[in-house]
Structure formats: structure tokens, C-alpha cells
């Protein structure tokens with residue numbers, strides 16, 4: 001019997017059909033999708049930095065700062081990108097090579113609050129939209145019921 005591969009992320013034994021390969025390491029579906037998401041998020045962060053700081057690639061200091069924000073502050077790459085975006089687009093700050101990622105530390109909480117506020121708004125809008133859909137549905141089913149009621153009534157008479 002062939003030895004089962006083990007997920008590099010969580011240590012779970014993997015059946016051949018649930019084995020996913022990333023950088024020639026095996027992962028389970030869950031770990032694989034979070035690794036995928038992670039590397040996507042990292043790519044977008046690097047891309048955002050290159051575009052907005054007008055660089056071909058982030059500077060060595062920036063890479064160091066990113067690592068520090070991730071390891072010491074436990075910030076996700078997506079949150080870093082969002083905070084930079086927030087500083088630039090909402091606060092109109094100039095993203096200066098000199099300071100690099102330093103803004104993130106100072107504005108992370110504020111950006112996060114802004115994000116949550118936006119999400120709440122979005123949810124409220126979604127709820128409103130849902131409730132109009134629901135009322136519409138209820139109205140429809142009511143009129144259907146009315147029809148059937150009147151049919152029954154007709155049969156009765």
C-alpha cells in the first residue's frame with residue numbers, strides 16, 4: 001500500500017483525490033485554498049505598492065516592514081493593502097517611498113473601522129434589497145392564495 005501524503009499545512013493524511021500541490025508540497029483542500037488566497041493577497045499587495053509608490057518592485061525596507069507587520073502585528077496582506085488604499089484614497093495621503101509601509105501601523109485601526117462601517121452599510125443595503133424582494137414575493141404568493149381562495153369559493157357556490 002502506498003504511503004499517504006500528509007498536508008504540509010495541518011498535518012492531515014491525504015487521500016490521493018484530496019491532494020493539492022503547491023510549490024511541490026501537498027496540501028488538503030482547506031489549506032490549499034487558504035494558501036492560494038494568501039499568495040493572491042500577497043501579489044495584490046506587491047502590485048499595489050509598485051503602482052502607487054511608482055516602483056518596479058518594493059524596496060528591501062518595504063519587504064522588511066511587510067514581514068514585520070505580518071509577524072509582529074499579525075496583519076493580513078489584504079489588510080495592509082486596504083490600509084494603504086485607505087490612506088491614499090480616503091485620507092489623500094501621499095504614499096512616499098521614504099516612509100514606505102510605516103503608514104500602515106498608524107492607520108490600520110482607522111482603516112479597519114472604515115472598512116467595517118462600509119461593510120455594515122453594504123449589509124444594510126443588501127438587507128433593504130432583500131426585504132423588498134421578500135415583500136414582492138409575499139405579495140405574489142398572497143395574490144396567488146387569493147386566487148385559489150376565490151376558486152374554492154367559486155366551487156362552493
Ligand SMILES: [Zn+2]
Pocket residue numbers: 007008009010011012027028029030031032
Ligand atoms: Zn491541511
